[in-house]
Amino acid sequence: MSILVLAEHDNASLNAATLAVVSAAKAIGGDVDVLVAGEGCGAVAEQAAQVDGVSKVLVADNAAYGHQLAENLSLLITELGKGYSHILAAASTTGKNVLPRVAALLDVDQISDIIAVESADTFKRPIYAGNAIATVQSSAPVKVITVRGTAFDKAAETGGSASVEQVGAAHDAGTSAFVGEELAKSDRPELAAAGIVVSGGRGMGNGENFEILYSLADKLGAAVGASRAAVDAGFVPNDMQVGQTGKIVAPELYVAVGISGAIQHLAGMKESKIIVAINKDEEAPIFQVADYGLVADLFEAVPELTGKV
Amino acid sequence: MKVLVAVKRVIDYNVKVRVKSDNTDVDLTNVKMAINPFCEIAVEEAVRLKEQGVASEIVVVSMGPKACQEQIRTALALGADRGIQVETEDKLDSLAVAKLLKAVYDEEKPDLVILGKQAIDSDNNQTGQMFAALTGLPQGTFASEVKVADGKVSVTREIDGGLQTVALNLPAVVTTDLRLNEPRYASLPNIMKAKRKPLDVKTPADLGVEVASSVTLLKVEAPAERSAGIKVGSVDELVEKLKNEAKVI
Ligand SMILES: Cc1cc2nc3c(=O)[nH]c(=O)nc-3n(C[C@H](O)[C@H](O)[C@H](O)COP(=O)(O)OP(=O)(O)OC[C@H]3O[C@@H](n4cnc5c(N)ncnc54)[C@H](O)[C@@H]3O)c2cc1C
Secondary structure, three states: OEEEEEOOEOOOOEOOHHHHHHHHHHHHOOEEEEEEEEOOOHHHHHHHHHOOOOOEEEEEEOHHHOOOOHHHHHHHHHHHHOOOOEEEEEOOHHHHHHHHHHHHHOOOOEEEEEOEEEEOOEEEEEEOOOOEEEEEEEOOOOEEEEEOHHHOOOOOOOOOOOEEEEOOOOOOOOOEEEEEEEEOOOOOOOHHHOOEEEEEOHHHOOOOOHHHHHHHHHHHOOEEEEOHHHHHOOOOOHHHEEOOOOEOOOOOEEEEEOOOOOHHHHOOOOOOOEEEEEEOOOOOHHHHOOOEEEEOOHHHHHHHHHHHO | OEEEEEOOEEEOOOOOOEEOOOOOOEEOOOOOEEEOHHHHHHHHHHHHHHHOOOOOEEEEEEEEOHHHHHHHHHHHHHOOOEEEEEEOOOOOOHHHHHHHHHHHHHHHOOOEEEEEOOOOOOOOOOHHHHHHHHHOOOEEEEEEEEEEEOOEEEEEEEEOOEEEEEEEEOOEEEEEOHHHOOOOOOOHHHHHHHOOOOEEEEOHHHHOOOOOOOEEEEEEEOOOOOOOOEEEOOHHHHHHHHHHHOOOO
8 A cells, every 4th residue: 555645835844734644644554655746845845754654755846836726736646646545635725625626537536534544445534513423434446535634643743764756747727827815924823733722702792802812822822713703703814713614623722712612613623622611601502512611701701811821 | 607506405504413323324304404504605606696797597406315406496596597406316425416517517518616615414525626627627615705707717715824816717616615605595585486497307317427436334423522511610710720630721
C-alpha cells in the first residue's frame, strides 16, 4: 500500500492540519508520500520532508497551482494518484473543494471526514451533525478520503528525512481564475489548532461586545470562535463559525458564551475536553454538554472572569 | 440563461436523529423530512437571479424515492419553473447523484448549476464538486456571493482563512454556503400554483446511469455521550474548578 497526502499550505508554510492527515495515513499503513502543489512552495516541501513518517515529497511548483484552484489541482492529483491505494487530504475548505473532484475523475466514491481508521478499507465518520457515527467499508481501487484534523494526533514536525522530487505537468484547465481574497488577520492562535477556544453567540448582542471575549481570550492565550447566529448577524466574520457546517474544534477548554447549544453548534465542539457554558437561561441546551455551567449575564460574568484568570 | 438546481430530501434540521437499536442505520420512521437547508438557499439564489433578469428559466431536480417530489414542489413554490425527479429506491452516494445530475445536465444544457454545499444527513460535501469534475465545469464552492456578468460568474467563497473570490467561465457550478441569502417563505398562492407546474419523472435507466456504490455501511452507532456536568454558583467557583479540578488553566 502507498498513500498520497495532499499538503495544506499557503506557499510559505505547511499547515498543521496536514500533520493529522499524515497520522491517519500512518494508521492505514504503507508508504506515505506528500504532495506539495503550489507556486514558489519550496519551503513547504522542505518542511514536509522533515515530518516524521513521510517517505517522499512530491513538489508541483507552478502558477496553475498557486491558489489551489480545484479545476487545476484535481487534474494533477488524478494524474499522480493513479498508482496509490489511498489519497488523503484534510477536511478543510481546500480538501473539501478539491478531493471530491479527484474522486469523480477516478470514478470512485469518496469517504468524507473520517475520525478513525479501523483497517485499510474501513473507517468511522460522523453523520447527521455527529448524532450518529457510521462505520463504512470501501471496495474502491483507490480510496479517496478527507480526514477530520481533531480526531488524529499530529505527526511530529521533525524526525523525518524524506526525499524531495519535482513532479507533474502543469495542468491549467483554463476555466477558472483567482480574483482575490480577504484573509482574517489575527495574532491569536488558529481556531482549529488552539488549546483553548472562547466562543460567542447571539447573546453577545453586537460586534463591539465581542471585545470582552477578545480580552478574555488574550488573557487565556485562546482563539475566538462564534455560533452561526453571531456570524449571520455580522458580529464577526465567517471564518470564526464553529459547528456542523463551520469549523470543528476539540480544544482542552471550550468556553461557550451566549450560545444556546443547537445541535449544529454542538457538532463542532462537543469533543472538547472541558466545556464551560455561560448563559443567562438555565434551560439552555448547552448546559447538557457543559462540564461547568454558569447561569449568569455574560456582560457581568465575562469581565469578572477575565479579571480572575 | 437557464439555471439547474439540485435539491435533496433530508431529515428536518430541528430533529435530532436516533440510531436504530440493531445499529444498522439511523431510524427515519415518522421523522419530519424537509428540503436540505443548503438546497433551499440554492433555490432562493436561482429565484433571485431570475428576479434580476439574469436567469430566464429555473429547473429543479431531485434524485430519490417518490416522496422527494414534495421537496421539488417546495422549490417550485419558491419560484422554480419546472421539476424533474429521478426516481429510485436505491440508496444513492454522491458519485451516483453526480452521474445522474450530469445526465440531466446533458439533456437540459443549463448555463449555471446551483447545489447546496452539503446535505445535513450524510454531511458529505461532495456532490457539486463531483458533478463539476464529470462535466469538466469550473466550480465555486461554499459561495457567499454570486454575480453573473459578461459570460462569467464571480463567486465569493467562505474558506477557512476568510473569503476568496474566483471568476468562472460559464457554464459553471456553484455550491451554497449559509450566508449566500436568506430563503423566503413560500406564499399560499405560490404553493397552490406549484401544484400545477410541470414535474417530469425519469429513472436512472432512462438516463443510462449505474448507481452502484463502492461503499458499504457496516454499522451505525450513537456517539459517546458526555457525562452531565455541574452548575457553578459564581465566577470564583468556576475559576477554582478550572484551575484545581479540570487543570486546564
Ligand atoms: C443547515 C444549518 C447549518 C447550521 N450550521 C451551524 C454551525 O455550523 N454552527 C452553529 O453555531 N450553528 C449552525 N446552525 C444554526 C443553529 O441551528 C443555531 O441557530 C445557532 O447555533 C444559534 O446560535 P446562538 O446559540 O448564538 O443563538 P441563540 O440560539 O439565539 O442563543 C443565544 C443564547 O444567548 C443567551 N443569552 C442572550 N443574552 C445573554 C446574556 N446577556 N447573558 C448570557 N446569555 C445570554 C440566550 O439565553 C440564548 O441561549 C445551522 C443551522 C442550519 C439550519
